[in-house]
Amino acid sequence: MPELPEVHTLVADLGARLGGRTLERFDVVSFAALKTFDPPVTALACGTVVDVQRHGKFLDIQVDDLHVIIHLARAGWIRWRADAPAPAGKRGRTALAARLVLDDGSGFDITEAGTKKSLAVYVVRDPLDVPGIVRLGPDPLSPDFTVDVFRGILARAGRSQIKGVLRNQSLIAGIGNAYSDEILHTARMSPFTPASMDADRAAMLFEVMQATLAGAIDRADGLAASELKKEKKSGMQVHGRTGEPCPVCGDTVRQVIYSDTTFQYCPTCQTGGKPLADRVLSRLLK
Known part of the structure; x- marks a missing residue:
């Protein structure tokens, strides 16, 4: 399971790759992974990636005024693609849960291994609309955490x-x-x-x-x-x-x-x- 250090590094990596770029679309392949319905995923199309942040183990990608919140859970991961994606599918025990595509065809896949699916994706107007983020305690590396x-x-x-x-x-x-x-x-x-x-x-x-x-x-x-x-x-x-x-x-x-x-x-x-x-x-x- 990705924890604070890995999610922190993912934020830095994705921030450098996505910042200021135009998102062509965000496809959710696994129906069970998407935990929200309003705003719809289609509202992200043609938006600009403004920022990438972290809330505990939650990854937060801001697209214009919306936020794509990702919790990778126990067996989820993010795989960057430099080229246009191949058709969505499943390899062995690892399944594609969602896919972000930029305007040049690059982007990343969100995958989850195993049979127990607990990866979660939220599209929200405010990160505090995600119950798991609301419940978070203080960040141990925050200056306020004394x-x-x-x-x-x-x-x-x-x-x-x-x-x-x-x-x-x-x-x-x-x-x-x-x-x-x-x-x-x-x-x-x-x-x-x-x-x-x-x-x-x-x-x-x-x-x-x-x-x-x-x-x-x-x-x-x-x-x-x-x-x-x-x-x-x-x-x-x-x-x-x-x-x-x-x-x-x-x-x-x-x-x-x-x-x-x-x-x-x-x-x-x-x-x-x-x-x-x-x-x-x-x-x-x-």
Whole structure:
């Protein structure tokens, strides 16, 4: 799933490619992906791309007075095309959800892999017309997001697990499963630690969070959309690396599976050497 650093880089890449250009049309191929009906998608035709922005994990392309809001969800992605598009279709498990075409035939495809479709596209007059954007918490890289703001979020979350608090978009916008794993590993903190913690520990976690996100953005700076997935994976220390040695201590990276989510951690670095309970493993051991 694209998270804050990847969407930030997509904004920079698409902003440079789309800014000031004329949009010929915007085709929504997947009926389920389009979440709005007024204004109609056809209202975007012949409009000028004014700006490209980010709201948490939401991508916002402004065309004249309208906004195309895209949430790539778990398996969505954007693929730039320099030439006129081929007929819309499906390759393997990856399906075309929508297509933006500029006046010279270039543009991008919005695709989604897998069978569980959760990618969302909105055409609105105001980004705040999108419920998910209205519910967003503060952006962790905003100048207004201070350590005191962060401490307040943690205090109000109380005994909630810190992993869930970092991922909760209504509390902090933009952090998902992957970067919460990386933040907690660097902070040497268990994912199950209660959010309410002393001031010094909260300040340390705040610094780690900002450094992790800023570092990911720096690594991706200047990369095209096609290179972002590889860069994200290569920069991970524990996320997606179950069974591999921890790059810090050498212990084996472990995972916990619950519901439809999997996260990774290092027992030595984060839990005092104790493996966390994993529902799947527990069922197998019964």
